[in-house]
Amino acid sequence: MPTNKKTKIVATLGPATSKKEILRDMINAGVNVFRINFSHADYSDVTERVKMIRELSDELGSNTSILADLQGPKLRVGVMAGEVVVAPGDKISFVTGKPFEGTAEKVYMNYASFPKDVKPGELVLLDDGKLMFKVISTNKKDEVKAEVIQGGPLKSKKGVNLPNTNISLPALTEKDIKDAIFAISQDVDWIALSFVRFSQDLIDLQALIKKHTDHKIPIIAKIEKPEAVENIDKIVAYCDGLMVARGDLGVEVPAHEVPLIQKQLVLTAKKARIPVIIATQMMETMITSLTPTRAEVNDVANSVMDGADAVMLSGETSVGNYPVQVIEKMSSILMSVENSDLISVPHNPPHVKTNRYITKSVCYHAAIMANEIKAKAISTLTNSGYTAFQISAWRPSAHILVFTSNKRILTQLNLLWGVKAFYYDKYVTTDETIEDVNAIACQKGFLDVGDMLISLAAMPIANKGMVNTLRVTEIESCNVKK
Structure with a gap:
């Protein structure tokens, strides 16, 4: 398994990834997170796939994460009666109510409030x-009633985007609520909410999660509407990660604006110290071809240089011919660019004196110091995963090794840039615990004699409080305890 890849790969499940052997090969090639797309998900199929991934994760020690991606309010036209083609200047009616077969003059729209919302x-x-x-x-x-501006074949059940319209639909539809409750029952690691526009959308999903489980399931806000870009500061206050969903975003706003929006969103996520995923059409050619285009290679590389925690594949792994090869190719692109000096990370130290200011400050200085003394690794003991989010956001060149007794966060943390998590539940004295942790890091091949290591801990260790201690050690021996 590529241990030196820091940028994470999210791969979408689908018909091309239904066999356990393929999933195993994909994990070995570099997949860190599998995405369940609830736009096309069958519950029994998902249950089977989740079981396979959990078994493989235990078998390979990979902590592979599972992301449930809710469909959101998907607006669609109905089924067409045969071949329908419209030309510029034609007039057409979009009709709600009872579904019917559409023609070039009249089509069904599944969004009941469309006539009220549109102007x-x-x-x-x-x-x-x-x-x-x-x-x-x-x-x-x-x-x-509408006029055709740009014509072509009008196909059945195609998605509708309304870039100028304030839609009254909630981001969490009835289908999403049902899918979210099912995803929670499957113990997924992350839930992504589509078409987020306001912080309230996320508050509603948080309440739903709280109602159905005692565990925290972090939420990723998918940014694909202009309102979301405008409200981004309020949105990041209520989510645990962002996804730049460039497919719908590139339809809702002019496509040429998307590259700068991508950069803006990555920067916003970094300041909030939450992970950000870049998605859509990353290696699209590899659905049917063994080689990506140069533009696709550039796109993946640029996403890493922008500062993405993860890059996502959709059709390439769900229905593509080469689900394993696309992961291998993507891993090689990531590893070739992610350690470049051309990547700059905004280094503004934490200044807001919140109740977590000490922890934030220790994590910030650990990342800075690791780069200065060329430390090989930063290790941290955590129960909530908070320090992992903090250190990862500062993008140190050292390995980020996270040790926790909380099994639930082992797989959650697998989405974060550069983070490798290990199960550890022997919290004794500080010296003994740090010695143990160092031995595990040596055993896993992250440390060698003579390497510098920065250890973060909460003192006293047995209390599992907030991180308040930074310790620098030179590894004198790599004798692994039996």
């Missing part, structure tokens, strides 16, 4: 923006 002059985009319509009028009840 004349606003755009309606279909099929990832391939078709474009302009609203002429609405009867505010069940029909919206």
Whole structure:
């Protein structure tokens, strides 16, 4: 397993990844997180796949993480009656209510409030923006009339984007609530919420998680609406990670604005010390080809240089012909760029004196000092995983080794850049615990005689409090305790 890859890979499950051997090969090639896309998920299939991943994770000692991705309010047109093609200048009606077969003059829309929410002059985009319509009028009840601006084949059940419309639908639909409750029952490590616009969307999901489990399941806010970009500071206050979902985002805002939005979102996540995933069309060519385009290689490399914690594959691993090879190729791109001096990390020390200020400050100085003294690793003992988030965000060149007795966070932390987590439950004296931890790091090949190590701990160790101690050690021997 590539131990020296720091950027994490999220791979989407699908028909191409239904066999345990393929999942094993993908983990060995560099997958850190498997994504369940609830837009196309069958519960019995998901249950089986989760079981396989958990078994492989134990067998390989990989702490492979599982991310449940909720569909969100997906607007779609209905089924078409045969081949339907529309041309610029044509007039068409979008009708809500009871589903019917669509024609070039009239199509069904599954979004009941569409006539109330939309205004004349606003755009309606279909099929990832391939078709474009302009609203002429609405009867505010069940029909919206529009003119075709950009034509083409109008296909069944294609997604609808409304870039200028304030949608009244909640981010958490009835389907999402059902899917989230099922995902919680499967003990997933992360839940991603689609089409987040406001902090309230995340508060609603937090309440749902709290109602159905005693454990904290961290939430990733998927940023794919212009409102989310505008409200990003409030959103990061209520989520545990961000996903730059460039597919829908590139339809909702002009595509040429997406690269700078990506950079802005990565920077925002780094300041908030939460992980950020870059998603959509990263290695799309490899769905059917063994080699990516140079532009795709550049895209993956640039995402790492922007500071992404993880890069995500969708169709490439869910339905692609080469689910293992695409991981191998992506791993090699990540490892070739992630240690470059060209990557800069914003180094603004924590200044807000919150109740966690001491821990934040210790983590910040550990990352800075590790780079200064060329420490091989930073080790930290944690019960909540908080220090792992903090250290990872400062992007030290040292390995980040996290030791915890909390088995639930072992797999959660696998999404974070550079973090490798280990199970450890013998909290005795400080000296003995740090000695133990050093021995494990040696055994796993992260440390050697003569290496410098920075150890973080909460003193007294047995209390498992907040990190308040930083200790520097030179490894004198790598005798692993039996």
